[in-house]
Amino acid sequence: MLTLLGVSMIICFMYLIMSKKLSALVALTLIPFIFSIIAWLLGFHFESLSHIELIKLGEMMLEGIKKVAPVGIMLLFAIMYFALMIDSGLFDPFVNWIVQCVKGDPVRIAIGTVILTMLISLDGDGSTTYMICVTAILPLYKRIGMNPLIMTALMILANGTMNIVPWGGPTARVASALNIDPRHIFVPMLPALVIACLWLIFIAYLYGKFEKKRLGIIHEINIKKNFNISISKHPDAHRPDLRKFNAALTFILMVCLIMGILPMPILFMLGFCLALAVNYPCLEKQKQRIAIHANTALSVVGVIFAAGVFTGILTGTGMVDAMSHEFTAIIPPVMGPYMAPITALISIPLTFFMSNDAFYYGVVPILSEAASNYGITPLEIARASLIGQPVHVLSPLVPSTYLLCGLASVEFNEHQKFTIWWAILTCLIFLITALLFGIFPLLKI
Structure with missing residues (x-):
């Protein structure tokens, strides 16, 4: 019955x-609460309708929130x-350098598209990434007559691949769902991420060669004159004189993140506060920067805390244990030790046909609990569950x-048809590389 x-x-x-009848935040909070009341009335894990038992239900929810709090804090300050850094103009010189280097060569333009998208994807927001990159690159495609489907394919593949950064949506979701430090998920995946990025550059090279054969090279484009752009929407926030400081701070922050010098929430909290104080000493400017980006940050963090309610009730009522036992019972014993690659493979279609919220909060906890019966850790399942992201971003739900x-x-639909096979191949490259580097096991003995 509990299952x-x-x-x-x-x-x-x-x-x-x-x-789209409810937002993720509302559904993650209200639905488990309603079902926990139903479980309570049916007598599961509750002896009576006393006030003490109501407190126990609240404690489950609060415990779930406490477990995801570090992830929520990390996301808040990483996004900010x-x-x-984008507002201050840190990435402007590099973006302009890429745009100037590609000139009229289709090969360079295609490779530049991938590299630029990877760079801007660091902010963890797909919409912002596309607005910036399309603004910078589309005029080049139009000027020399390159197929814009190549641009959209390369951008979405690059963004989907970079989606696994610790402050990106999927990693944050699975970390909160399984109560894992996002750094422990991400850092071992770096070799696979690097190879996946090189694979995307190779795809760009192939498309560039095809277009170069078709179009040739347009030499007369004056990139420097016409495409000296800024990716910031707020020119008044530019701090070109502090670019070296910001670059050094970002580099040190990334090194400390990878080495685990301090917990990720603390690193981003310190990094953000230091950057804010140095770049904008005026208190009013600081308030303005925070207010401008608060909407994006809080909308993401709110979902993470709501997910804590969902997982807290799912675990506290015993639902996840009951479901995992049933799920384990239907898995052929010979397949159990292969749960990590099975999770990676099913993440490809499932994240296409359902949202990341549905997959990471609804499906992955059950897979993780079932896999634990075969000695496969939640950390390994978390990494495997990220493999399908290059396909997920092609979903009509995104x-x-x-x-x-x-x-x-x-x-x-043309964009989907043009990109889908490259996206599947990218997922498989990701999977094979992850297995070769031991990021998660093929077989748990």
Whole structure:
């Protein structure tokens, strides 16, 4: 009965957010609360309707929030930090250098598209990434007649691959769902990420060669004159004189993050506060920077804390244990030790047909609990669950993909057909590399 209740709760949650009847924040908070009351009335883990038992239900929710609090804090300050770096103009010289270097060569333009998108994707926001990159690159495609579908394909593949950074949506979701430090998920995946990025550059090279053969090189484009751009939407926030300081601070922050000198929430908190104080000594300027980006940051962090309520109730009521036992019972014993690569493979179609919220909060906890019966850790399942992200960003459930197609003036279905096989291949490259580097095991003995 508890299994049926848990499955019903997850199906209800998935339906409501995928049909857009409720936001993820509202669904993650209200749906588990309602189902926990149902479980309470049916007598699961509750002896009576006393006030003490109501407190116990609240404690489950609060315990879940406490576990995801570090992830929420990290996300808040990471998003604010990279937004501030973009505002200050840190990345402007590099962006302009890329745009100037590509000139009229289709090979350079295609490779530059990938590198630029990877760089801007560090802010963790797909919509912002596409707006900046399309603004910078689309005029080059139009000027020499390159197929804009190549641009949208390369951008979405690069963004989907970079989606696994610790402050990106998928990693933050799975970290909060399984109560894991995002750094422990991400750092071992760096070799696979590097190879996936090199693979995307190779794809760009192939497309560039094809277009170069078709179009040749347009030598007369004066890139320096016409494409000296800034990726910041706030010119008054530029701090070109502090660019060296910001670059050094960002480099030190990334090194400390990888080495684990301090917990990630503390690193980003310190980094953001130091950057804010140095770049904008005026208190009013500081308030302005925070207010401008608060909407984006808080909308993400709010979902993370709501996810704490969801996972707290899912665990506290015993639903996840009951569901995992049932799930384990239907898995052929010979397949159990392969749960990590199985999770990676099913993440490809599942993240396409459902939202990241539905997959990471509804499906992954069950897979993780079932895998634990075969000695596979939640950390290994968390890494495996990220493999499908290059395909996920092609899903019709991802709003930023519509933005990309709209900005580039391409049809959504044409973009999907043009990109889907490259996206699947990228996932498989990711999977094979992860297995070779031991990021998660092929077989747990």
